[in-house]
Amino acid sequence: FSTLSPERQRDIIHEICHLELSCLVFTRNLDIPELLLEEADGKGIPLFRTHLHTTDFIERITQFLEEKLAATCSIHGVLMDVFGVGVLLLGKSGIGKSECALDLILRGHRLVADDMVYIQKRAPSALIGSGFEIIQHHMEIRGLGIINIRSLFGVEAIRERKKIDLVLELVEWDTSREYDRLGFEREKYTILGVEIPMLRIPVTPARNLTTIIEVAARNHLLKVMGYDSAKEFEKNLLKKMEERGEEKPEIKGEVE
Incomplete structure (x- = not known):
């Protein structure tokens, strides 16, 4: 961003601040450009800065929002x-x-x-x-x-x-x-x-x-x-009855 011309920087910041933003967060304690401070102040966009790296911040803010916005x-x-x-x-x-x-x-x-x-x-x-x-x-x-x-x-x-x-x-x-x-x-x-x-x-x-x-x-x-005591009991019971040649009983609530 710093390598761009002042006109291009202003155009980019203007485009960003015209989006429907809740806030802007700068990670790794990066300096906030003066142009952005002026534009955000005019649009009423809150600016935040954190020492966290981007991935760490995303993980934490996602967890925070999930908790606060959960049903x-x-x-x-x-x-x-x-x-x-x-x-x-x-x-x-x-x-x-x-x-x-x-x-x-x-x-x-x-x-x-x-x-x-x-x-x-x-x-x-x-x-x-x-x-x-x-x-x-x-x-x-x-x-x-x-x-x-x-x-x-x-x-x-x-x-x-x-x-x-x-x-x-x-x-x-x-x-x-x-x-x-x-x-x-x-x-x-x-x-x-x-x-x-x-x-x-x-x-x-x-x-x-x-x-x-x-x-x-x-x-x-x-x-x-993965172990179901009721199913295991049913399976063993039916196996024993098959070995004895008996007719299978109808067990109430039998499941596959």
């Missing part, structure tokens, strides 16, 4: 990091979501958000959950009130944000309803247009929900790695 929503529930799996616990008020989360924390898992989960859509199919600033790291336990998880258990018991990988809905046990007992059902929960695998967990006093949630997280990890 968002909030949902009533509890978000936990269980074995590295982002588990979103849903269910009606009073069913025991916070109590389950507290038990998971005692077992070494990490709280992301309790009561209200703030969700941002990143990329085509990634949902990032976090807590609202005013209630972040806090939990409401009936009978105890509001407790600060960070103060009670330390920073290792919390996470600022986590990708949502699995939705578990806690529901009251209904004797008139038939629940999935083999794991062939493949339900999805849709948030901001993104489908997340979902399981419905019936709640009764005799069931250890914390252990069930841990097993659900481990089983999800297995599926991500």
Whole structure:
């Protein structure tokens, strides 16, 4: 640019400043030409300068804009990091979501958000959950009130944000309803247009929900790695029956 004639420099700057620009950014602490300062000031175009190299700046500003302009929503529930799996616990008020989360924390898992989960859509199919600033790291336990998880258990018991990988809905046990007992059902929960695998967990006093949630997280990890316990069970069962020459049974929810 500096090798061009003053007239050509002015023409280029004039053309640039007549575009619909939000701002201009100069990287590597480059000097801003005086002509550009005058033209940008006249057009009301903000000018910025950074010490970052161009590629580093583009990467950072892209990430910043994706976060600030992402589609968002909030949902009533509890978000936990269980074995590295982002588990979103849903269910009606009073069913025991916070109590389950507290038990998971005692077992070494990490709280992301309790009561209200703030969700941002990143990329085509990634949902990032976090807590609202005013209630972040806090939990409401009936009978105890509001407790600060960070103060009670330390920073290792919390996470600022986590990708949502699995939705578990806690529901009251209904004797008139038939629940999935083999794991062939493949339900999805849709948030901001993104489908997340979902399981419905019936709640009764005799069931250890914390252990069930841990097993659900481990089983999800297995599926991500390509191993499906239900499909493997079905395959082995059909193989044994073929060896014995028995007729194949019709298994409800059978999938290819």
